[in-house]
Amino acid sequence: EVQLVESGGGLIQPGGSLRLSCAASGFTVSSNYMSWVRQAPGKGLEWVSVIYSGGSTYYADSVKGRFTISRDNSKNTLYLQMNSLRAEDTAVYYCARDAVTWGQGTLVTVSS
């Protein structure tokens, strides 16, 4: 069964850093394109970042230079390193495989 499980969210102060993880099972993260999508409270879906099977990475303008997407093939896990966090980064963060399979999400709250 294809499954994605996010972890690493929590309450963090503005300017802080957090690393989200997305553990995959039932498929290989390196053979698909993997994305991070976020949803601020009461708002719509916002694409954050993508890593393609070949390793190319792309970011939304709102996070460029602050967030880094990566994957560990040996652990079959996707990551999102988030630095210089701002209040507007507060959201549920979902990882998704090929935009087909989604995890349950992990909540990131940036507040002092």
Next chain:
Amino acid sequence: DIVMTQTPLSLSVTPGQPASISCKSSQSLLHSDGKTYLYWYLQKPGQPPQLLIYEVSNRFSGVPDRFSGSGSGTDFTLKISRVEAEDVGVYYCMQSIQLLTFGGGTKVEIK
């Protein structure tokens, strides 16, 4: 960047009646491989989005046949032939021909 525009913002539908949602993209979603990379999702309260339709008109596994997608190029439509209570939630269209972009969402509720 490709902009996805969904209408209407919300819909109130009587059970058993049809519903239709429009999605327009700022650029063609037709790829040189012949596929059109337009997807439809339903997000129920407290849940992640679930895929309904991929590549314009293909129902995902387990999706009831009352859901159908159509369109081409830049204009797309999701139709529910007979709305049921379990169809409430927010519907999103998404393109993946150039990175990913979501529409703003259409909230569907039951009258």
